[in-house]
Amino acid sequence: MSGTDERGEPPLLEVENLRTSFSTEAGELVAVDGVDFTVEDGETVCIVGESGSGKTVATESITRLLRSPPATITGEARYRGQDLLTMPKKELRSIRGANIAHIFQNPQEAMNHCFTVGWQIVEAIHAHEDVPKAEARERAVDLMDRVGIANASSRFDDYPHEFSGGQKQRVMIAMALVGNPDLLIADEPTTALDVTVQAQILDLLNDLQEDYGMGVLLVTHDLGVVAQIADRIVVMYAGKVMERGDVYDIFERPAHPYTQALMRCLPGKGDDTRGIAGSLPDPTDPPDGCRFAPRCEHAIGECEIGDQPEEVPVAGDHEAACLFYQQGYSTETVRDRSLEGDTARGASDD
Amino acid sequence: MTDEPILQVRDLKKHYPIRKGLLNRQVGAAKAVDGISFDIERGETVGLVGESGCGKSTAATSIVRLEDPTSGEVIFNGGGRAGATRDENGYHPNDVTRFDKQELKAFRRDVQMVFQDPSSSFDPRMTVGGSVAEMLLVHGMTDKHRRRAIVEDLLERVGLSAEDYDRYPHEFSGGQKQRIALARALVLNPELVVADEPVSALDISIKAEILGLINDLQKEFGLSLLFISHDMSVIRSVCDRVAVMYLGEIVEIGDTDEIFANPQHPYTEALLSSIPEPDPRATREQIELTGTVPDPVNPPSGCRFHTRCHKVVQPDDLDLEQSVWRALITFRYQLRADDIDVEKIRENAGAEGAVREEIRTEFDLPQRVDDPGAEETLERALDRIVDDDVEGAAELLDAEFTTPCEQTHPDYTEHGDGHISACIRHSEQVRSEAPADD
Numbered sequence: 116m117s118g119t120d121e122r123g124e125p126p127l128l129e130v131e132n133l134r135t136s137f138s139t140e141a142g143e144l145v146a147v148d149g150v151d152f153t154v155e156d157g158e159t160v161c162i163v164g165e166s167g168s169g170k171t172v173a174t175e176s177i178t179r180l181l182r183s184p185p186a187t188i189t190g191e192a193r194y195r196g197q198d199l200l201t202m203p204k205k206e207l208r209s210i211r212g213a214n215i216a217h218i219f220q221n222p223q224e225a226m227n228h229c230f231t232v233g234w235q236i237v238e239a240i241h242a243h244e245d246v247p248k249a250e251a252r253e254r255a256v257d258l259m260d261r262v263g264i265a266n267a268s269s270r271f272d273d274y275p276h277e278f279s280g281g282q283k284q285r286v287m288i289a290m291a292l293v294g295n296p297d298l299l300i301a302d303e304p305t306t307a308l309d310v311t312v313q314a315q316i317l318d319l320l321n322d323l324q325e326d327y328g329m330g331v332l333l334v335t336h337d338l339g340v341v342a343q344i345a346d347r348i349v350v351m352y353a354g355k356v357m358e359r360g361d362v363y364d365i366f367e368r369p370a371h372p373y374t375q376a377l378m379r380c381l382p383g384k385g386d387d388t389r390g391i392a393g394s395l396p397d398p399t400d401p402p403d404g405c406r407f408a409p410r411c412e413h414a415i416g417e418c419e420i421g422d423q424p425e426e427v428p429v430a431g432d433h434e435a436a437c438l439f440y441q442q443g444y445s446t447e448t449v450r451d452r453s454l455e456g457d458t459a460r461g462a463s464d465d
Numbered sequence: 466m467t468d469e470p471i472l473q474v475r476d477l478k479k480h481y482p483i484r485k486g487l488l489n490r491q492v493g494a495a496k497a498v499d500g501i502s503f504d505i506e507r508g509e510t511v512g513l514v515g516e517s518g519c520g521k522s523t524a525a526t527s528i529v530r531l532e533d534p535t536s537g538e539v540i541f542n543g544g545g546r547a548g549a550t551r552d553e554n555g556y557h558p559n560d561v562t563r564f565d566k567q568e569l570k571a572f573r574r575d576v577q578m579v580f581q582d583p584s585s586s587f588d589p590r591m592t593v594g595g596s597v598a599e600m601l602l603v604h605g606m607t608d609k610h611r612r613r614a615i616v617e618d619l620l621e622r623v624g625l626s627a628e629d630y631d632r633y634p635h636e637f638s639g640g641q642k643q644r645i646a647l648a649r650a651l652v653l654n655p656e657l658v659v660a661d662e663p664v665s666a667l668d669i670s671i672k673a674e675i676l677g678l679i680n681d682l683q684k685e686f687g688l689s690l691l692f693i694s695h696d697m698s699v700i701r702s703v704c705d706r707v708a709v710m711y712l713g714e715i716v717e718i719g720d721t722d723e724i725f726a727n728p729q730h731p732y733t734e735a736l737l738s739s740i741p742e743p744d745p746r747a748t749r750e751q752i753e754l755t756g757t758v759p760d761p762v763n764p765p766s767g768c769r770f771h772t773r774c775h776k777v778v779q780p781d782d783l784d785l786e787q788s789v790w791r792a793l794i795t796f797r798y799q800l801r802a803d804d805i806d807v808e809k810i811r812e813n814a815g816a817e818g819a820v821r822e823e824i825r826t827e828f829d830l831p832q833r834v835d836d837p838g839a840e841e842t843l844e845r846a847l848d849r850i851v852d853d854d855v856e857g858a859a860e861l862l863d864a865e866f867t868t869p870c871e872q873t874h875p876d877y878t879e880h881g882d883g884h885i886s887a888c889i890r891h892s893e894q895v896r897s898e899a900p901a902d903d
Binding site for chain 1: 516638674675695698735741745803808
């Protein structure tokens with residue numbers, strides 16, 4: 116992975132060999148084990164995987180939202196070339212919120228019930244800039260208006276409990292936009308919401324991304340959401356990256372058996388909806404070889420020795436960390452034509 | 466075996482009274498469930514779908530009488546009660562809402578519930594085996610060893626092992642806990658299971674596993690199932706028939722395939738279009754549902770969905786583009802709710818003359834409405850707003866822009882094969898076509 120793009124500018128976010136561990140009574144728990152990915156300006160990168168695969172820990176490690184200790188974070192996470200992981204706290208603080216903003220799954224828990232919604236947005240503005248009260252209020256109202264809260268100026272003095280779940284998530288997004296961020300990290304932003312509200316919030320995120328030209332790093336396990344808004348996808352399992360590629364690669368030609376298994380979890384996909392047998396490995400004692408091997412239907416003896424296979428190109432930027440894609444193995448073994456046929460039909464009309 | 470349905474719900478209502486003042490007088494009621502009717506056949510899975518706040522869960526708890534319904538009948542024909550007929554007073558002996566204590570206990574053996582959050586439905590200080598076996602004890606199985614044997618067998622059938630009997634809830638993952646909850650629901654061999662969002666709190670792969678398990682168990686035990694969910698894709702994978710609920714009422718019922726292929730009610734269309742399609746090339750036509758479900762204390766008049774409906778009907782003398790008409794109606798309701806900030810609009814507009822244009826932009830109204838009459842009314846309303854008389858503007862619009870949807874409560878229209886929907890567009894078609902048949 117190169118540190119610069121063609122124009123010689125460092126990418127918006129570049130994560131290299133990120134490793135986050137916690138020491139527990141049962142031993143060292145490695146939640147994220149050497150993960151790389153980049154996010155460019157204006158693109159949406161989705162990290163997908165089951166709960167417990169390390170998605171959230173990875174994103175919270177980038178901006179050091181995880182307290183360290185207990186967490187031990189190593190590797191590099193460069194925001195426009197500056198490493199966030201070694202940067203002094205003060206500097207990090209000026210980037211957090213202003214350049215990189217976070218939104219979380221549960222807007223309920225992310226707000227203070229004792230203060231009005233407007234006050235909380237103003238507080239976020241004041242955390243970054245020293246502006247007069249009246250101006251901060253005005254900007255807060257503008258932001259509330261921008262994220263689609265009707266009659267913003269009169270809602271300014273309402274308390275969080277007077278807002279519905281979707282509206283609260285809109286307010287959280289307004290707070291995230293306070294510093295005009297160029298990277299938005301969204302952790303399951305629509306999981307706690309109703310389907311109809313989810314559609315509204317996804318539309319809003321799409322609009323805002325166009326308006327502000329933000330890069331978005333989205334964490335979710337909902338593949339429907341991913342298909343709708345992702346440009347590129349990183350599939351994580353047990354702290355490792357299993358597969359990466361653009362959205363069409365992943366949905367139409369899933370290469371890694373884990374990605375294929377995830378796709379088969381979708382209701383109505385393939386002949387029969389089935390889960391993935393077994394459960395995630397113990398993070399304090401991950402299995403040898405490929406982490407997914409114990410649950411993989413194609414696994415052979417060699418899959419369970421050594422380290423996780425290197426990511427190898429399947430086609431272009433599409434990479435998979437599976438032994439069968441390395442030289443000397445047949446990829447035919449792991450390809451699932453039924454999944455490919457299913458989606459390719461709509462695309463090529465045959 | 467008779468062919469009567471296992472459960473018949475007739476005009477079920479559950480209103481929560483709102484009391485105020487010194488004398489605690491009832492000043493209104495939240496009409497959470499307001500007259501729903503449907504049947505569940507033996508061995509059938511019926512889905513109840515809708516947004517949060519539409520009364521799905523209240524319907525479930527009222528049906529199993531965890532809460533006493535306000536009115537209506539719930540006729541349960543299981544538990545050896547089949548074939549009963551109404552007595553001379555018109556009461557049905559199988560009406561759950563009239564069951565006495567003893568009947569209710571028997572009923573609760575035959576009908577079980579599974580809840581959304583498996584973590585909060587187990588006693589953390591009781592082994593899971595104990596939690597499941599407690600059901601047997603309550604219903605009179607005194608033999609400890611037999612209880613254990615039955616529960617161990619059942620734990621295996623839901624995909625756990627017999628050794629899990631002595632473990633505590635915190636030792637299990639969410640998906641495993643939901644399996645135990647299913648075991649607990651099945652231990653008494655019920656005929657009907659009411660599952661309230663059983664997979665909503667679960668992760669993708671676990672969700673698929675539990676759905677598969679529910680399907681398997683249903684075949685194995687010959688269960689009838691009432692399955693409540695807000696997720697249309699989940700409904701599609703388990704249900705034979707679907708009832709779509711909106712604000713306490715069922716707006717459409719029909720076979721699952723039929724509802725998905727050929728939705729008749731605009732609300733169903735909107736719900737279907739909001740499912741994120743797991744296909745990056747899907748170019749779906751999205752119907753945006755604005756706002757949220759209205760307050761059930763003061764539901765909108767006529768068709769309750771008309772305040773958000775994209776197909777809201779125009780009066781006979783108007784022929785506007787549908788999106789324009791929708792915007793006018795939305796504008797009218799926003800004025801009614803005082804959701805307009807004239808100050809702010811003035812500020813944005815800059816010049817005083819541009820205020821009207823700014824209001825039109827703000828509320829997605831076209832700069833000129835095609836119909837001269839409607840345009841004039843709108844212009845008059847805008848004049849009043851500019852004169853700070855929002856109330857007056859709202860009154861004007863209320864009087865001029867009325868939709869048939871708010872005036873008549875739609876009746877159900879048949880679409881064949883038990884597929885019915887409550888939308889005025891269909892009943893109107895019937896009315897206009899009827900003379901032609903003569």
